[in-house]
Amino acid sequence: MGYWGYLVAAKSDVPLDSLPELSIFGDDYARVEPLQDGWQVAWIAGAEDDPLTGAVHLAKATGSPVLAALILDSDCGPVAAATPAGATWQATLAKSMAVNSYEMPDDGITPSAAAASFALWTQAAGLPADQPLSTQALDPDAKAPERLFTLLLQATSITNR
Numbered sequence: 078m079g080y081w082g083y084l085v086a087a088k089s090d091v092p093l094d095s096l097p098e099l100s101i102f103g104d105d106y107a108r109v110e111p112l113q114d115g116w117q118v119a120w121i122a123g124a125e126d127d128p129l130t131g132a133v134h135l136a137k138a139t140g141s142p143v144l145a146a147l148i149l150d151s152d153c154g155p156v157a158a159a160t161p162a163g164a165t166w167q168a169t170l171a172k173s174m175a176v177n178s179y180e181m182p183d184d185g186i187t188p189s190a191a192a193a194s195f196a197l198w199t200q201a202a203g204l205p206a207d208q209p210l211s212t213q214a215l216d217p218d219a220k221a222p223e224r225l226f227t228l229l230l231q232a233t234s235i236t237n238r
Contacts, residue, residue: 079151082107082122084226085131086235088141093119098138101131102145112236115141129157129167136161142202144235146170146226149179154222156229164201166194170225172217191215199233207232 083102085093093099094106105122112118128145136143136159146156153171168191175181186194192212199206213219214228230236 080120080148080223081150082120083128083131083145083147084223085119085121085135085143085145086112086116086226086230087119087135087139087143088115089117089139090115093117096135096138098131098135101134102128112230112238116230116235118230118236126155127157128155129159129165132157132159133163133165135159142204144226144229144233146222148222148226149175151221151223153179153181155181156226158195158198158202160198160202162201164198166198168195168215169217170214170222171219172215174220176217188212188215188217195229195232202233204233204235207234 094109103121107120109119128147132143132145140161142160144158147154153175156168156170158166169175176183195211196206210228210232214225
């Protein structure tokens with residue numbers, strides 16, 4: 078059995094698990110890991126199935142961009158991003174698995190189009206965008222959504238590991 082819950086990356090001067098807005102994702106915090114330059118990633122056993130709502134609220138609270146993914150049994154999951162100014166982005170990690178095994182709707186968006194829209198979001202967020210890494214992360218046939226989420230963080234230079 079794999080991981081069921083959220084991965085949430087945000088930049089904050091305080092630990093993410095001390096922010097009440099993080100509870101939008103759920104209240105069972107597995108851990109919060111520091112990344113670099115004030116960025117952190119929280120692992121949360123989440124109850125809600127809408128990462129965008131949580132990302133929007135947390136971005137407003139921290140004043141920084143947020144990326145969040147709901148990981149379903151380490152198989153796949155929706156991913157979303159938001160800026161404090163309201164720019165948002167959504168996609169699905171391991172989309173083939175999501176559509177075929179979890180009956181998520183196929184949005185018909187190609188990996189290159191998803192990566193291009195991600196690049197537009199990163200521009201609005203003031204973050205760099207490594208197109209090959211983001212395309213790799215959004216490959217519908219890719220596996221291991223936790224790793225794919227990390228690739229998105231690497232594509233934006235939120236982390237280098």
